Amino acid sequence: MRVFNFSAGPSMLPMPVLEQAQKELLDFNGTGMSITEMSHRTKAFMAVNDEANALLRELMNIPEDYSVLFVQGGASQQFAAVPLNLLQKGKADYLITGNFANKAYEEGVKYGDMAIAASSKEANYTYIPDMNSVKFRDDIDYVHFTYNNTIFGSRFTELPKTDATLVTDMSSCILSEEVDVSKFGLIYAGAQKNIAPAGVTIVIVKKDLLGKASPMCPTMLNYAIQDKYDSLYNTPPCFSIYVSMLVFRWLKEMGGVKAIQKINEEKAKMLYDFIDNSTFYKNKVAVKDRSLMNVPFVSPSEELDAKFIKEAAAEGLVSLKGHRLAGGMRASIYNAMPVEGVKKLIDFMKKFEMENK
Ligand SMILES: *Cc1c(COP(=O)(O)O)cnc(C)c1O
Numbered sequence: 428m429r430v431f432n433f434s435a436g437p438s439m440l441p442m443p444v445l446e447q448a449q450k451e452l453l454d455f456n457g458t459g460m461s462i463t464e465m466s467h468r469t470k471a472f473m474a475v476n477d478e479a480n481a482l483l484r485e486l487m488n489i490p491e492d493y494s495v496l497f498v499q500g501g502a503s504q505q506f507a508a509v510p511l512n513l514l515q516k517g518k519a520d521y522l523i524t525g526n527f528a529n530k531a532y533e534e535g536v537k538y539g540d541m542a543i544a545a546s547s548k549e550a551n552y553t554y555i556p557d558m559n560s561v562k563f564r565d566d567i568d569y570v571h572f573t574y575n576n577t578i579f580g581s582r583f584t585e586l587p588k589t590d591a592t593l594v595t596d597m598s599s600c601i602l603s604e605e606v607d608v609s610k611f612g613l614i615y616a617g618a619q620k621n622i623a624p625a626g627v628t629i630v631i632v633k634k635d636l637l638g639k640a641s642p643m644c645p646t647m648l649n650y651a652i653q654d655k656y657d658s659l660y661n662t663p664p665c666f667s668i669y670v671s672m673l674v675f676r677w678l679k680e681m682g683g684v685k686a687i688q689k690i691n692e693e694k695a696k697m698l699y700d701f702i703d704n705s706t707f708y709k710n711k712v713a714v715k716d717r718s719l720m721n722v723p724f725v726s727p728s729e730e731l732d733a734k735f736i737k738e739a740a741a742e743g744l745v746s747l748k749g750h751r752l753a754g755g756m757r758a759s760i761y762n763a764m765p766v767e768g769v770k771k772l773i774d775f776m777k778k779f780e781m782e783n784k
Pocket of ligand 1: 436500501502503504527573575576577596597598599617618620
């Protein structure tokens with residue numbers, strides 16, 4: 428039986444994509460082999476690589492003067508790749524709004540003079556600092572922030588106010604809502620949350636930032652080299668790129684990012700409205716900063732949280748346990764989660780409340 432999987436990542440994939448991948452697993456496009464068994468230099472795979480790239484450009488409306496790279500090492504590798512490629516003056520400012528934001532900062536510190544421009548750590552990351560009052564240093568190479576905070580369930584709704592290059596980690600929200608790519612110097616995202624199986628990491632980078640990497644920068648992390656070789660400098664994560672292409676096709680067919688954003692807003696609203704109207708469940712994130720993708724909540728006690736997670740799983744609502752840093756529950760409702768899954772979760776929450784109040 429297929430369950431409704433609320434995992435934060437790797438996470439649920441759309442059913443039509445899984446079915447297509449299954450159908451093509453023994454024979455991809457008449458080649459007599461699967462996409463995972465062929466050289467990445469074959470015509471068949473290069474066509475997949477090109478189509479995935481072109482579809483992502485189309486879906487996100489990525490301007491011509493940006494490169495789209497498919498790299499490896501996860502979003503975590505970008506915490507180092509970003510400073511190694513972008514630092515010229517040797518300084519960057521970071522906004523610390525969650526665990527991954529902090530990890531990016533801690534990695535960055537190894538390569539330059541990094542400063543924390545603002546942090547919400549003192550409130551266990553339950554809000555995003557007010558962008559009107561955050562000041563950045565002069566002469567910085569970039570400002571780094573995490574667009575959507577996967578563990579704590581918050582998201583930026585306003586961009587940092589600065590002339591410096593904006594760099595953002597969109598691992599858990601890429602393609603969930605419309606963004607104006609031209610406002611950013613660099614966007615990166617691991618695929619395993621809102622796109623595909625783990626393996627590929629998307630980097631969208633303005634071309635004028637390329638070619639300035641530190642001499643220390645490993646070849647594999649050098650964006651200019653990845654760009655020059657169309658992300659095929661070495662063997663790429665072929666299967667993950669292939670499933671990305673299928674997901675991009677699926678999304679395009681659904682009407683693109685605009686259409687999925689509407690559904691995502693509807694799903695998130697249903698869940699937050701239910702939580703806000705209940706005296707049993709609580710979401711601690713400032714209302715204006717709430718994530719569309721990751722919805723953490725708690726019941727009145729840790730014992731009830733544990734009971735909730737166990738009983739929900741028995742009804743086919745799985746992976747609802749919150750991250751250990753946040754506790755309680757977390758429902759990750761990425762693009763692939765149907766409205767029906769959120770409705771079923773709310774029905775279960777109602778029943779659980781009645782039985783345990
Ligand atoms: C999951 C996640 C990461 C870490 O991704 P890896 O691909 O495992 O390195 C980084 N940032 C955000 C926002 C995430 O959600």
